[in-house]
Amino acid sequence: MAVKKGSKKETVNEAEDTVADNMAENVEATEVGVEDAAETDEAQCSYFIDMNWYQDNDRSFTMLTASRLCPSSQKKKIPKSETALLKTIADCCSKQEDYITPNMPLLEMVFRLFLANSNQPMNLGRIQEELQQWLSASAEPRDVSIPKLKRILDNDRYYGLRPIPLDEDDDARISPQSD
Structure with missing residues (x-):
């Protein structure tokens, strides 16, 4: 059946096409929005060096950390x-x-960030x-x-880096021990 230009049937078809296009755009925008929201939620996830992890795994936080001292501090x-x-x-x-x-390996860099910040919890956005900043002068992306x-x-x-559970506030796992 031929549809005359300007007929009601053509107008209905154009309207249906427009609605379908708008729905497709909304679905795309929603999918992108959901991905952005998920990444934003992930960025808020905080981590720390779990001091108990070292004891549980028969490792020494002190030995691992002492090897990251600069030459002047090692002297x-x-x-x-x-x-300390x-x-x-x-x-x-x-x-x-x-x-x-x-x-440096990326995980080593992150471990050093936590050491530099005295093991204060940091979210992924701040770590990023x-x-x-540390990598800004690098020629290699x-x-x-x-x-x-x-x-x-x-x-x-290897490093004892752990997420902070949302329902838990366990300062003993985060705070270093002083002797």
């Missing part, structure tokens, strides 16, 4: 307490230009921002996207 008496080590790194070592370098950071941190089996 001094190495602090024995977790608190974190303070030394935050006050001195993290100020060194080579404290975090682009050729700080990594981008690095993927520090929120989903990649989340995947790497969630699979850590």
Whole structure:
């Protein structure tokens, strides 16, 4: 059946096409919005170095952390307490230009960020921002996207990095012990 230009049937078909196009655009926008919202939620997920993890895994936080001291701090008496080590790194070592370098593994960089911040919990958005600052002078681009950071941190089996449970406020796991 031929449809005359300007007929009611043509107008109805155009209206249906317009509605279908608008619905498709709304679905696309909703899908993008859901992805953005999920990434925003992920960015708010906070992590910390779980001090209990070291005890549970027969590892030494002090030994692992002492090996991240800068040369000038290594020449001094190495602090024995977790608190003193974190303070030394935050006050001195993290100020060194080579404290975090682009050729380090990403998880090592993140661990050093927590050391530099005295193991204060940080969300993925802040971790991403700080990594981008450290990597800004690098000629080689690095993927520090929120989903990649989340995947790497969630699979850590070496540094004791753990997410903060939303229903738990356990300062004993976060706070370093001072001797």
